[in-house]
Amino acid sequence: MKKADNAELNLDFLNNYALEDEIYLQLDKLQALTASQALMHSTEDLDIPKKYYQHYSLIVDEHVLALRKLLNQLFD
Numbered sequence: 001m002k003k004a005d006n007a008e009l010n011l012d013f014l015n016n017y018a019l020e021d022e023i024y025l026q027l028d029k030l031q032a033l034t035a036s037q038a039l040m041h042s043t044e045d046l047d048i049p050k051k052y053y054q055h056y057s058l059i060v061d062e063h064v065l066a067l068r069k070l071l072n073q074l075f076d
């Protein structure tokens with residue numbers, strides 16, 4: 001194997017490693033968002049405005065889209 005091939009393989013490995021790290025970060029964010037959203041739904045306090053539920057849903061949607069893009073990059 002040539003040095004250029006080794007360098008390319010190492011670069012691919014590092015890129016995949018960085019993508020994997022970003023994927024896990026997005027998963028952690030989604031887990032935190034869904035946990036806080038579940039807490040909001042389980043509370044007896046009904047004074048939480050509907051806009052907060054909508055806001056959390058939009059944020060979760062954004063993170064799911066970001067996660068999907070990262071997964072597409074990883075498997076391309």
